Amino acid sequence: MSLNEDFNDAMRELAQGNGPVLEALARQSEGALQQTGIDPQTALLVRIAALVALDAAPASYLIHLGIADRGGVKAEAIEATLVELAPLVGSARIVSAAGKINQALRELSAP
Known part of the structure; x- marks a missing residue:
């Protein structure tokens, strides 16, 4: 397999919400939470x-929603965050985010 094919496979796994790149990003993101003052x-x-x-892409939501779920963040808090953001980012971004969040949640709950 060529380097280009290997890279394409890795990017496909990332876009689908799995693979070593996504796992490394999840570990990195989770570790960074321990270093903040909030x-x-x-x-x-x-x-x-x-x-x-x-x-952001659904895979990015997948990482953070998985961490949020383990951290006890309630769906209502995420929904309230979207409501608060709407006047700043616009309805198109909120609708886009909602769809991507739903896609990420489906992936998290898939067997």
Whole structure:
């Protein structure tokens, strides 16, 4: 297999929400939470807000929603974050984020 094919396979795994790259990113993100001066739940909501503002890919939500779930962040807090962001980022970004969050949640709950 060529380097280009290996890279394409790795990027496909990342886009599908699995593989070693995504796992490394998840470990890195989870470790960074321990180094902030705010509580982990607030830090995760800030990260989710940044993902919305950046119109991030579903795989990015997948990482942070998995950490949020383990950290006890409630769905209502994420929903409230989206409501608070709407006047700043616009309805298109909120609708896009909601769809990507739903896709990530489906992946998290898949067997």
